Amino acid sequence: MDGQAQCAPGPVRVLAVVSGSCGDPIRESPAPVDPRGPRCPRTHLDPRDPLDSPFLCVLPYRPLRDQDPGPPSSSSSWGIGGLSAAFYLSRSAQVSKVVVLEGSARVGGWLWSNRRPDGAVFELGPRGVRPVGPTGRNTLNMVEELGLESEVLPVSQDHVASQKRFLFVRGQLWEMPRGLSGLLRPTPPFSRALLPLLLSEVFVSRAEDQDETLHSFVSRRFSSELADIAVSSLCRGVFAGDSRKLSVRACFPDLHRAESQRGSVVLGMLLGTVGRPDVAPGPLALRAQRERWAQWSLRSGLESLPEALKLQLQSRGVELHTGAQVRGLQRTDSGWTVQTESGPISADHIVSALPAQALGSVLPSSCSALASLLEQVSCVTVAVVSLEYSSAVLPVQGFGHLLPASEDPAVLGVVYDSVFFPQHNSPEGDSTRLTVMMGGAWFQQVFGDPDHVSTDLLLSRAVSAVTTHLGVKQLPVWSNVALHRDCIPQYYLGHAQRVELMRSWIRDADLPLSLVGSSYDGVSVNDVIFSGRTAAESLLQT
Numbered sequence: 318m319d320g321q322a323q324c325a326p327g328p329v330r331v332l333a334v335v336s337g338s339c340g341d342p343i344r345e346s347p348a349p350v351d352p353r354g355p356r357c358p359r360t361h362l363d364p365r366d367p368l369d370s371p372f373l374c375v376l377p378y379r380p381l382r383d384q385d386p387g388p389p390s391s392s393s394s395w396g397i398g399g400l401s402a403a404f405y406l407s408r409s410a411q412v413s414k415v416v417v418l419e420g421s422a423r424v425g426g427w428l429w430s431n432r433r434p435d436g437a438v439f440e441l442g443p444r445g446v447r448p449v450g451p452t453g454r455n456t457l458n459m460v461e462e463l464g465l466e467s468e469v470l471p472v473s474q475d476h477v478a479s480q481k482r483f484l485f486v487r488g489q490l491w492e493m494p495r496g497l498s499g500l501l502r503p504t505p506p507f508s509r510a511l512l513p514l515l516l517s518e519v520f521v522s523r524a525e526d527q528d529e530t531l532h533s534f535v536s537r538r539f540s541s542e543l544a545d546i547a548v549s550s551l552c553r554g555v556f557a558g559d560s561r562k563l564s565v566r567a568c569f570p571d572l573h574r575a576e577s578q579r580g581s582v583v584l585g586m587l588l589g590t591v592g593r594p595d596v597a598p599g600p601l602a603l604r605a606q607r608e609r610w611a612q613w614s615l616r617s618g619l620e621s622l623p624e625a626l627k628l629q630l631q632s633r634g635v636e637l638h639t640g641a642q643v644r645g646l647q648r649t650d651s652g653w654t655v656q657t658e659s660g661p662i663s664a665d666h667i668v669s670a671l672p673a674q675a676l677g678s679v680l681p682s683s684c685s686a687l688a689s690l691l692e693q694v695s696c697v698t699v700a701v702v703s704l705e706y707s708s709a710v711l712p713v714q715g716f717g718h719l720l721p722a723s724e725d726p727a728v729l730g731v732v733y734d735s736v737f738f739p740q741h742n743s744p745e746g747d748s749t750r751l752t753v754m755m756g757g758a759w760f761q762q763v764f765g766d767p768d769h770v771s772t773d774l775l776l777s778r779a780v781s782a783v784t785t786h787l788g789v790k791q792l793p794v795w796s797n798v799a800l801h802r803d804c805i806p807q808y809y810l811g812h813a814q815r816v817e818l819m820r821s822w823i824r825d826a827d828l829p830l831s832l833v834g835s836s837y838d839g840v841s842v843n844d845v846i847f848s849g850r851t852a853a854e855s856l857l858q859t
């Protein structure tokens with residue numbers, strides 16, 4: 318639970334600090350060499366602020382009768398966590414005013430869609446959202462409330478992109494095992510059939526330790542081969558991280574709950590576990606269930622979601638401010654003074670959607686114990702290389718492929734974007750859009766300091782991965798290199814306990830502060846939106 322707000326009687330203002338600077342500006346380059354030249358002219362995306370420009374969201378909050386003009390307003394951009402917190406706070410009748418401050422110039426944080434003038438969309442951050450579970454239903458309910466139903470692009474569970482995922486292991490592409498045959502027969506690159514592993518897992522005893530790495534958990538309960546190949550790849554495909562360091566409890570709480578509640582992952586999956594409280598599906602979420610969606614996006618890219626949130630917040634009277642970087646936070650009798658570039662702001666409560674380390678660096682010295690916990694949540698850097706080929710070049714159809722760390726630390730995986738969202742292709746021709754993701758936990762080791770890495774090196778590494786992995790001899794006709802510095806938090810061993818400690822420290826110190834965003838309770842878009850809702854609700858209950 319979030320730190321409970323100790324709201325002083327009288328006017329109550331909530332200040333949410335939300336980070337929004339998202340790494341380097343995009344470096345876009347024409348295709349390496351193509352005799353016909355690039356099909357599209359170089360496009361320039363919205364410029365982003367430098368990395369050190371913070372992105373702030375200030376949410377003053379007070380009873381309706383006690384209106385306050387708040388700081389001057391201007392429009393700007395927020396990460397999905399801060400926007401969501403503002404969305405859930407501002408729809409409450411208890412809240413008369415919400416003000417959002419930030420330092421960058423575009424909406425959405427990592428929800429970042431590169432829209433080319435010819436209509437093609439290249440996602441630079443998330444490209445698909447899952448509709449399942451309480452958090453998936455919650456996001457669809459929000460999408461509906463924002464009036465975006467007609468923009469939704471669903472991908473059904475029967476679609477080839479939902480059915481087929483690949484691994485690139487020992488220099489070859491392998492389809493991940495699925496269905497009965499995948500269970501009964503050994504399916505390369507795995508040497509053993511899965512069924513006996515699943516059956517024997519039921520008899521493996523529970524761990525005594527509080528927490529365990531994903532690699533150790535899966536080696537212990539299933540096999541070291543599964544851990545080395547499948548789990549290493551999975552951790553790279555979700556956290557861009559190292560399965561030998563990531564915590565099972567924090568990264569995949571369902572697995573941890575299955576073991577602790579049922580004594581077995583398999584039994585937990587069959588019998589179910591008690592987790593997050595459920596969320597009632599609205600009509601769109603019910604449609605997703607009926608039509609068996611596996612994931613969804615939006616017609617103009619996922620960035621439309623924060624854009625619609627921004628419009629919704631403005632229509633509710635939320636004030637949106639840019640150029641108000643948080644320099645520091647000081648405690649006052651009634652809450653906080655926030656030092657910003659444009660002057661100090663008073664607030665009774667802060668909902669922070671800054672990355673944990675950024676929040677740690679602006680807290681006052683009286684909060685040093687909390688700051689040192691926050692500073693332990695580090696992030697990894699990912700190079701996202703978008704490539705467009707002029708024709709259908711893929712030898713296989715599916716979602717994409719991943720590589721275990723042992724295969725190639727540099728390349729995490731390749732997404733076959735044009736397979737599952739052909740609506741985002743250029744309207745002309747039969748092009749193939751791919752995204753190569755590189756670096757993550759191995760970025761420094763492979764590419765060195767992100768400040769000094771060359772765009773050409775990243776581009777040529779990505780193009781050669783596509784050639785080697787997929788046998789594509791053509792060169793791309795268009796490309797874009799984006800370096801996302803510190804974009805995915807790593808939930809290392811002990812993360813969940815650290816987050817509990819942060820929140821109990823906040824409670825014990827009566828600190829009017831809530832923690833929102835990908836640094837704490839899950840990195841997916843659904844998790845982050847849900848964290849905004851949880852923080853808003855727990856604040857409104859206080």
Ligand SMILES: Cc1cc2nc3c(=O)[nH]c(=O)nc-3n(C[C@H](O)[C@H](O)[C@H](O)COP(=O)(O)OP(=O)(O)OC[C@H]3O[C@@H](n4cnc5c(N)ncnc54)[C@H](O)[C@@H]3O)c2cc1C
Nearest residue numbers: 336338339371372396397398426427443675834835841842
């Ligand atoms: C390449 C990529 C692919 C992804 N794919 C998926 C997917 O397919 N499905 C899915 O569900 N999720 C996906 N995610 C995860 C999801 O997009 C993010 O976890 C989520 O958008 C984070 O939202 P947020 O509001 O917590 O953070 P954001 O605000 O979006 O980001 C936090 C930003 O704060 C900046 N910052 C750092 N220091 C400071 C400071 N001092 N002051 C201010 N700002 C600072 C950082 O640069 C960082 O970019 C992906 C993420 C990435 C990067």
Ligand SMILES: C=Cc1c2[nH]c(c1C)Cc1[nH]c(c(CCC(=O)O)c1C)Cc1[nH]c(c(C)c1CCC(=O)O)Cc1[nH]c(c(C)c1C=C)C2
Nearest residue numbers: 482483553554555556557717718719729730731732754841
């Ligand atoms: C190769 C790197 C990455 C790819 N996607 C991401 C990275 C770092 C980031 C990412 N992908 C997903 C999430 C959200 C998780 C969730 O709980 O919804 C994030 C933060 C979704 C996802 N992608 C893959 C899996 C197994 C998942 C989990 C949910 C699901 O099963 O759909 C696999 C995968 N990711 C990438 C590729 C190339 C790939 C598999 C072939 C890219």
